[in-house]
Amino acid sequence: EVQLVESGGGLVQPGGSLRLSCAASGFTFSGYWMHWVRQAPGKGLVWFSRINSDGSTTTYADSVKGRFTISRDDAKNTLDLQMNSLRVEDTAVYYCARGVSWGVDYWGQGTLVTVSP
């Protein structure tokens, strides 16, 4: 069974940093692109980052470019997201998702990040 479990969310002050992780199991992690998607309270889904299967290519939405870094450790089957210079508008539930054929198929349960003074 495919499972994705995010961790690392919490409360952080504006300008602070946080590192999220997504533990993958039930599939060959190294063979898949992985994505991060977020959802602000009461708002819609927003795609913001992807990493390819070997970690050589990463892409970001303009809203997080230069502040967030996506990475993967295929030995540990984990996807990470380093978030720096956090802003109030980064407050959201953060989901990791497995890529499939230019979409995503499996989702984690999400982890809440709250950026507040």
Added chain:
Amino acid sequence: QTVVTQEPSFSVSPGGTVTLTCDWSSGSVSTNYYPSWYQQTPGQTPRTLIYSTNIRSSGVPDRFSGSILGNKAALTITGAQADDESDYYCMLYIGSGSWVFGGGTRLTVL
């Protein structure tokens, strides 16, 4: 600015058929945008319904189908059920390793 537009809301009668659409501000949506569709009940994790225009994700009933209708991506739900009442999001691949979600459609079954 890249904008993906969906109907903000839609209603369907139980047992009825509804088609939700996904439009792209920069032109026509084609299979080259690999449209995908996701269902989310408020407070729950998103569930993948369709990817790559018309491929149903594992476990998704064939009441859900994806297509290109005219210049838009479309999700059709036939035989609507009460538990289909959810938010539905489309996502497009817009090139250069970037994706964009639409704003979502809130579907009411009544």
